[in-house]
Amino acid sequence: MSPMALFMITLGIIISTLTVTSANHWLTAWLGLELNMISILPVITKQKHPRSTEAATKYFLTQAMASALMLFSSTLNAWQTGSWDITQLNNKLSCILMISALTMKMGAAPAHFWLPEVLQGSTLTTTLLITTWQKIAPITLLYMISNHIQSNILLPIGLLSILVGGWGGINQTQLRKMMAYSSIAHLGWTMAVISIAPNIALTNIIIYMTVSTPFFLLLTSSSSKTLQTMTTTWAHAPTATIIMMLLLLSMAGLPPLTGFTPKLLILDKLVMHKLTPAATTMAILSLLSLTFYLRTTYLLASTTSPTTTQSTTLWRLKPNYYQITTILTPIALFNITILPALLT
Template identity: 80%
Template sequence: MPATAFFMITLGITFSTLMVTSANHWLTAWLGLELNMISVLPMITKQKHPRSTEAATKYFLTQATASSIMLLASTLNAWQTGSWDITQLNNKISCTLMISALAMKMGAAPVHFWLPEVLQGSTLTTALLITTWQKVAPITLLYMISNHTQSNITLIIGTLSILIGGWGGINQTQLRKMMAFSSIAHLGWTMTAISTAPNIALLNIIIYITISTPVFLLLTATSIKTLQTMTTAWSLSPTTALLLMLLLLSMASLPPLAGFTPKLLILDKLVMYKLTPTATALALFSLLSLIYYLRTSYLLTSMAPPTTTQSTTLWRLKNHYNQLTAALIPLALFNITITPALLM
């Protein structure tokens, strides 16, 4: 990609997200989300392949539909209340439509079908962008309207996302699709807490972005795209394989790794609000995600010498991600010692 085009795309993605996060008018937020979508499309179609064209088409249609629903919800709210202020979403129908539109933009269940297909048709770098940076703007809007959200709707969306994110990822052999279902499951935890504890929901998505970024960077550095080629990671770089295993276990929310902290806080809040059956169901559904995280971790470490690998070794280790990865991994693996301070 030419340097000028890359600079314009990066500027568009950054500026549009900042526009949404600093907006207080629905039309400004809508404009920022549209600019964000247009900036990401060239990144998806970077590969000259029919699969990437299909992924870009699905991404465009889904995002355009969500933007239309969002515009309808904000217009209906302005018609009823006379205000375009984001924090004044008082109309219940508008609030329900807005939550549905933002869930579609992020890829939360039951409007999640586009996310695995788009990630599979994109590069690992683009998949990293879609699963992390592209969620900042919708999550910010959800956080701003959290006082008006109906807890029943967010709990249903969150529970479905955790269930589908765990169930859908079990059958996958492609890592990009598996990470897409992992993103859906983590979005479920965020949606569950957004109406009862928005600060904890924000903490959950920040920790998820901190963990998933080095995961994608390590996968990109080692050119690993399937579970079969993951068996070559140990012979390629034992340190990379070990760090990738720890990061996956952190995403699986195993203590004392960082991914366990927000899940514990969310379950604690649900029990505090007399939602113990919901908390129990979420804890059980999260075990589905644990299955494919443990399977992937087993493949990373079980092929250590003298065991022979099951596929051809990929001698394409790249070094230009090491500094960023080394800076993020300690944050992604930070232990649970800060939890008592967060609970107080």
């Protein structure tokens, strides 16, 4: 890809997201989401491979359907209330349709089927972009309309997303699909509490993005795409291996790492609102996600010296791998050890 094309695509992705996050009018937000979708499609199709073309097609069809549903919902609300203001989504049917559209755009259950397939057909860098930056715009819109959403609408979606994210990730050997289901599960935690405590929900998804970003970058620099190739990591990059193990345990929500904090705050807020059964169900369903996180961590740790490597897969380090690791290590350590600051 030429530098000019890359610059224009990057500029489009950034401006479209900023347009949505600063919008007050539904049509402006819709325009930003459309520009965002158009900007990301060349990034997905950068690889000259049928899988990338299939991924881009699935992404386009899903996002176009969600955009149409979003436009219909906002038009219906304007027809009923006379307002195009994002924070004035007072019509109940419009609110339900808007939640469905934003759920489809984010990839939360039950509209999650496109996300693992799109990520599997994309590069690791594109996967990072879709699971982090592309979630900012729809989550911001969901945050802005959270005052008009009843918890009995989003709570079942959140529980279903946690179940699907944990159950689907157990059966995966491809790291991109596994991280797709991890993203679905974390979206479930966010959506379950966003109508009750929007700030805690926003904290949860921000922490997930800051923890998963170094993990994806380390995978990208080491060209690891499957669980089998991760078994050869220790012999070539012990520092990166330890950091990836800690990042995985943080995403799993184990104390005293950072990922434990938002989950504790979410469960506490649900119990305070007399939703103890839902909180208990979420805690139990999170054990499904913990299973594949621990399995991946075990594969990383089981080949430590002097144990022989369990895989014959060729190891391919990029030329600037050690420079990237040197930069990512302090960033990852900061993301892992931010827990004391959050607790104070």
